[in-house]
Amino acid sequence: xxxxxxxxxxxxxxxxxxxxxxxxxxxxxxxxxxxxxxxxxxxxxxxxxxxxxxxxxxxxxxxxxxxxxxxxxxxxxxxxxxxxxxxxxxxxxxxxxxxxxxxxxxxxxxxxxxxxxxxxxxxxxxxxxxxxxxxxxxxxxxxxxxxxxxxxxxxxxxxxxxxxxxxxxxxxxxxxxxxxxxxxxxxxxxxxxxxxxxxxxxxxxxxxxxxxxxxxxxxxxxxxxxxxxxxxxxxxxxxxxxxxxxxxxxxxxxxxxxxxxxxxxxxxxxxxxxx
Amino acid sequence: xxxxxxxxxxxxxxxxxxxxxxxxxxxxxxxxxxxxxxxxxxxxxxxxxxxxxxxxxxxxxxxxxxxxxxxxxxxxxxxxxxxxxxxxxxxxxxxxxxxxxxxxxxxxxxxxxxxxxxxxxxxxxxxxxxxxxxxxxxxxxxxxxxxxxxxxxxxxxxxxxxxxxxxxxxxxxxxxxxxxxxxxxxxxxxxxxxxxxxxxxxxxxxxxxxxxxxxxxxxxxxxxxxxxxxxxxxxxxxxxxxxxxxxxxxxxxxxxxxxxxxx
Numbered sequence: 259x260x261x262x263x264x265x266x267x268x269x270x271x272x273x274x275x276x277x278x279x280x281x282x283x284x285x286x287x288x289x290x291x292x293x294x295x296x297x298x299x300x301x302x303x304x305x306x307x308x309x310x311x312x313x314x315x316x317x318x319x320x321x322x323x324x325x326x327x328x329x330x331x332x333x334x335x336x337x338x339x340x341x342x343x344x345x346x347x348x349x350x351x352x353x354x355x356x357x358x359x360x361x362x363x364x365x366x367x368x369x370x371x372x373x374x375x376x377x378x379x380x381x382x383x384x385x386x387x388x389x390x391x392x393x394x395x396x397x398x399x400x401x402x403x404x405x406x407x408x409x410x411x412x413x414x415x416x417x418x419x420x421x422x423x424x425x426x427x428x429x430x431x432x433x434x435x436x437x438x439x440x441x442x443x444x445x446x447x448x449x450x451x452x453x454x455x456x457x458x459x460x461x462x463x464x465x466x467x468x469x470x471x472x473x474x475x476x477x478x479x480x481x482x483x484x485x486x487x488x489x490x491x492x493x494x495x496x497x498x499x500x501x502x503x504x505x506x507x508x509x510x511x512x513x514x515x516x517x518x519x520x521x522x523x524x525x526x527x528x529x530x531x532x533x
Numbered sequence: 534x535x536x537x538x539x540x541x542x543x544x545x546x547x548x549x550x551x552x553x554x555x556x557x558x559x560x561x562x563x564x565x566x567x568x569x570x571x572x573x574x575x576x577x578x579x580x581x582x583x584x585x586x587x588x589x590x591x592x593x594x595x596x597x598x599x600x601x602x603x604x605x606x607x608x609x610x611x612x613x614x615x616x617x618x619x620x621x622x623x624x625x626x627x628x629x630x631x632x633x634x635x636x637x638x639x640x641x642x643x644x645x646x647x648x649x650x651x652x653x654x655x656x657x658x659x660x661x662x663x664x665x666x667x668x669x670x671x672x673x674x675x676x677x678x679x680x681x682x683x684x685x686x687x688x689x690x691x692x693x694x695x696x697x698x699x700x701x702x703x704x705x706x707x708x709x710x711x712x713x714x715x716x717x718x719x720x721x722x723x724x725x726x727x728x729x730x731x732x733x734x735x736x737x738x739x740x741x742x743x744x745x746x747x748x749x750x751x752x753x754x755x756x757x758x759x760x761x762x763x764x765x766x767x768x769x770x771x772x773x774x775x776x777x778x779x780x781x782x783x784x785x786x787x788x789x790x791x792x793x794x795x796x
Binding site: 389467473487501507509 | 548550625628629630633635639640642643650651652726727730731745746749754760761765768769772773
């Protein structure tokens with residue numbers, strides 16, 4: 259059976275396998291060459307420290323931060339809002355999306371509204387969240403949860419709509435109803451759609467999280483970057499080391515989701531070709 | 534997809550619209566007597582919206598925002614498809630650079646705003662660079678992924694039939710990778726809109742993001758709400774335009790899928 263039409267899960271999913279394949283030696287060589295080029299440009303004076311810090315000073319700053327407490331507190335604050343927003347926004351999206359998906363009328367009524375809210379740039383909500391909660395963890399969390407909810411709800415609805423009618427009929431004949439039907443029939447069928455939605459949402463959540471820190475002033479990696487930028491060129495190595503940290507967070511979270519997806523959905527045909 | 538259904542079946546349009554009407558009415562009614570400065574009555578907001586954005590001069594904010602967006606997004610789209618295709622054709626380069634590309638793809642790009650500001654100042658160039666640099670990755674990676682996914686048999690057949698170079702790309706690679714490239718362009722669109730606003734809020738003296746932020750800081754919450762509504766409308770219109778363009782470009786793809794999907 260193919261996964262049916264709207265928003266097929268494989269679309270727009272950039273798998274890390276496409277990128278991470280053999281050729282480790284070549285990659286290391288390119289990495290070292292890039293680092294060398296960076297240092298060379300700084301040493302030759304083409305890159306001045308007030309524009310772009312040298313490679314050694316950035317790595318030294320990164321090491322200094324890694325061994326200090328500030329960085330880990332910032333990472334913790336960033337991850338806290340990310341996780342809470344994803345959990346609450348995602349949980350609501352799965353429950354509400356499933357309920358809406360099960361009724362044709364509810365689905366047709368709700369989809370345009372959800373599509374509309376999805377296209378609202380979430381930053382538009384930031385001033386309201388700032389007014390209500392100030393530069394707090396709660397403000398970041400609300401922004402992330404709001405941003406995660408709409409795209410994921412759509413994925414869930416499409417996932418639930420794509421259930422094979424035979425499964426639903428079988429469940430009806432076997433008198434599987436209510437919560438049990440939801441857990442045993444609906445959720446597994448919609449799982450690949452939900453997984454794709456979650457993977458995308460996790461990335462969106464991280465972006466909104468750092469935006470809330472950069473603009474809203476909530477504590478976390480984003481705020482550290484802004485603070486370093488405001489302290490002038492001497493702090494640029496610190497700024498770039500936090501940018502590297504933000505990228506590493508992205509790598510870890512994206513990798514974690516891809517791995518979890520493969521583990522949890524190993525039984526589904528969308529994953530089988532990779533086995 | 535949804536638009537097409539609406540257009541084709543007007544009866545369904547009603548089902549699609551009643552909830553909007555109910556929600557808008559609910560907002561109107563519940564906010565009508567509101568004395569909270571944060572949540573002014575919808576009627577007040579809409580009156581002000583007309584004054585500022587239709588009769589007034591706030592339109593100019595919009596023009597500069599959209600100019601940044603359009604240029605940044607166009608650069609990202611062309612560079613994303615171009616570099617993606619180039620990396621696809623040069624296997625060794627692709628493998629060697631893949632960790633960098635992946636790193637930049639998963640990096641939450643707004644963190645680059647302060648860094649790009651230190652290099653490009655806070656003018657027009659900075660905003661275009663930020664939008665383009667952030668939005669290029671989804672298109673680039675989806676182009677690469679889509680082209681990698683082209684059936685090798687098709688490529689071999691084309692080669693046997695004597696196709697090569699541009700002809701091969703036009704008649705085999707692009708149609709096969711098209712849907713995923715479009716999906717990438719769509720992600721890039723969303724990123725562009727976000728970065729358009731972020732760049733204006735962080736450092737600007739104009740644009741819709743700046744308008745919303747200054748309104749909030751000056752406690753003119755009615756003005757802030759009008760900016761939020763206008764921004765929401767911009768997001769919706771741009772996405773709608775994209776969906777229409779997508780259907781126009783990929784009509785053959787949806788046609789094929791629709792016939793496949795009939796059981």
